[in-house]
Amino acid sequence: MPELPEVETVVRDLCAARLVGRRITGVRVRWPATIADLSPEQFKRRVVGRTIRAIRRRAKFILWELDQGRVLAVHLRMTGRFEVIADNRTAGKHVHVVLLLDDGRRLWFHDTRKFGRFYLLQDPAPLLARLGPEPLANDFTARRLAEALAGRRRAIKPLLLDQSVVAGLGNIYVDETLWAARIHPLCAAHTLSPAQIRALHRAMRRVLRQGVRNGGTTLGSGQTNFHSPVGGAGRNADQLKVFRRTGRPCPRCGGTIERMQVAQRSTHLCRRCQPQEITR
DNA sequence: AAGAATGTTACATG
DNA sequence: ACATGTAACATTCT
Numbered sequence: 001m002p003e004l005p006e007v008e009t010v011v012r013d014l015c016a017a018r019l020v021g022r023r024i025t026g027v028r029v030r031w032p033a034t035i036a037d038l039s040p041e042q043f044k045r046r047v048v049g050r051t052i053r054a055i056r057r058r059a060k061f062i063l064w065e066l067d068q069g070r071v072l073a074v075h076l077r078m079t080g081r082f083e084v085i086a087d088n089r090t091a092g093k094h095v096h097v098v099l100l101l102d103d104g105r106r107l108w109f110h111d112t113r114k115f116g117r118f119y120l121l122q123d124p125a126p127l128l129a130r131l132g133p134e135p136l137a138n139d140f141t142a143r144r145l146a147e148a149l150a151g152r153r154r155a156i157k158p159l160l161l162d163q164s165v166v167a168g169l170g171n172i173y174v175d176e177t178l179w180a181a182r183i184h185p186l187c188a189a190h191t192l193s194p195a196q197i198r199a200l201h202r203a204m205r206r207v208l209r210q211g212v213r214n215g216g217t218t219l220g221s222g223q224t225n226f227h228s229p230v231g232g233a234g235r236n237a238d239q240l241k242v243f244r245r246t247g248r249p250c251p252r253c254g255g256t257i258e259r260m261q262v263a264q265r266s267t268h269l270c271r272r273c274q275p276q277e278i279t280r
Numbered sequence: 281a282a283g284a285a286t287g288t289t290a291c292a293t294g
Numbered sequence: 295a296c297a298t299g300t301a302a303c304a305t306t307c308t
Contacts, residue, residue, distance in 0.1 A: 003286060033303090060287080077287050079305080094305090113304050115287065154297070163288085170286055219286070222307055226286070243286095264299080266284075 002060060002076040004135070004168030005211025006226050006234065010082060011057045013228040017084045019107070023051045024066075026100035034096045034109070036117045046070065046120055047099075059131045059167035063124060073119040073127055074109075080116030082229040083108040094223070112224045131167040135204050136212075142201040149189045149197065156192065156200075157185035158263035168208070172217055172243045175268045177204045179242045184276040185262045185269060211236045219244065242268040 002010070027047050029040035038046075050066040057063065062082075064072035074080070085106040091098060097109040097118065109116070119127055132148060133140050148165050149156075159165050160174045169177065178185050180203035183196060192200070211217060216234030218226045226234055241251050246259040246268060255272035 006286075075287080077303095078285070111304095112306065113285090113287095115303060117288095152296095158298090161287090172286060217286075220307075224285080224306060265287095 002080070002216075002226060003170035003173050003211075004057075004060065004208055005173070005214075005236065006216035007057050007060050007062060007076065007168075008212050009216040009228050009234065010076075011055055011062055013230055013232075014055050014062075014082065014084070017230060019084070019101070020052050020054060022105075023102040024048060024099050025102050026098075028098040028100075029096070030091075030098075031096035031111075031114055033114065034111065034116060034118055036119045038120060043118070043120055047072070058124075058128055059134070059163055060170070061124075061128065069122060071121050071124045073121060073124050075117050075119075076111075077113070077115035077117070079110075079112045079224045081110040081227060083110060083227075083231070084229045107229075130164045132163060132165045133167065135166050135168055136208055140201075140205075142198045145201045145204075146194070146197045149192065152189040154189060155186045155262065156183060156189050157265075157267060159189050160204075161263060161265070166204070169204070171265050171267075172240070173204075173207055173211060175243045176207045176241060179269060179274060180207055182273050184271075184274045185260075185267050186276055210239055214239060242270065244268065 024047055027044040029035055029043060032040050035043045050070060052064060053067055054065040060075060062074040066072060085108055091108055094110045094112045095108045096111050099107040121127060133144055152159055157174055160169050181199040183200060214234060214236035215228060215232060216226050217236040218233035219237055242257050245257045248257055250257055250270035250273055253272050255270045257268055257270055260267050
C-alpha cells in the first residue's frame with residue numbers, strides 16, 4: 001500500500017488531526033508481533049504517559065517523536081493503516097494496536113496482513129542509517145541521483161526499489177517513474193546516459209509530488225487499500241499511466257501496456273515508449 | 281479458485 | 295563485495 005506519497009499523506013493527516021501535543025494515556029496490543037524487539041508489556045510501560053512532540057516522515061517510516069527522547073518509528077509495510085477515532089466504535093479484527101489519548105480519542109493501527117512494525121527507540125539513527133536520499137528533498141539533484149547509480153550494473157527497477165539507493169519509492173511509483181522517463185525497467189543502471197538520468201530524476205520528482213498532491217494512491221475498494229487516518233481515499237489512482245493498466249493503451253503513444261516480472265514484482269510498461277537498450 | 285497483492289529481510293547460491 | 299533468486303511473514307481480493 002504505502003509508498004512515499006501515501007506515508008507523507010498519513011503524516012500530514014495525523015498532524016492536521018492535532019495529535020501533536022496529546023499525551024498517550026493507554027496502549028492495547030492485540031497482535032504482539034507488531035511490536036518489534038519488545039514485549040507488549042515493555043512497550044506499554046515505555047509509551048504510556050509520553051506526549052507526542054512531533055510527527056515526521058523519513059522514507060516510508062512514520063516517526064512519532066515523544067518526550068523523554070523516545071521515538072516511535074512505524075513502518076506500514078503492505079497494509080498498515082492508522083485511523084483516528086473520536087467516537088466509541090469497537091475495533092474490528094484487524095486492529096492490532098490501540099493508543100488511547102488524553103483528549104478521549106483513540107488511534108487505531110489496522111493491518112490485515114500483519115507485516116507492519118512499531119519500533120520504539122531512544123535513537124532512530126541505526127534504524128534509518130542505511131536509507132538513501134529523500135527524492136523530494138531540495139538537495140536531491142540529478143547529480144546526486146547519478147552518484148547513487150554510479151557503478152551499478154543492476155537493472156534500474158530493482159535499484160529504484162532498493163531503499164538504500166533512493167528512499168521512498170515502491171512498485172507503483174517506480175513503474176510510473178520509468179514510464180515517464182521512457183526507460184525500460186531492465187535497463188542496466190550504468191548504461192543510462194546523463195540525459196536519461198536527468199529525465200529519470202525529473203520524472204521521479206514529478207510522479208512523487210503528484211502522488212502527494214493527490215493524497216496518495218488508493219487502488220480498488222477493499223479494506224486493505226490505502227486510506228488516510230481520517231478515512232479519506234487517495235485521489236491519485238486516476239493519474240496512473242501504466243500501473244495495473246495491462247492491455248490498455250499507452251496514454252502517450254497508443255501502444256499496449258504490458259506486464260512482466262522484474263525483481264519478483266509485477267512490472268508494467270509500454271515497450272514502444274520504453275525500448276530495452278541492448279546491453280553487454 | 282488459483283494467483284496476485286502498495287514491502288522488507290534472511291538466507292542461499294553464483 | 296556484488297548480484298540474483300527464493301522463501302517467509304498473513305490475509306484478502308480478483
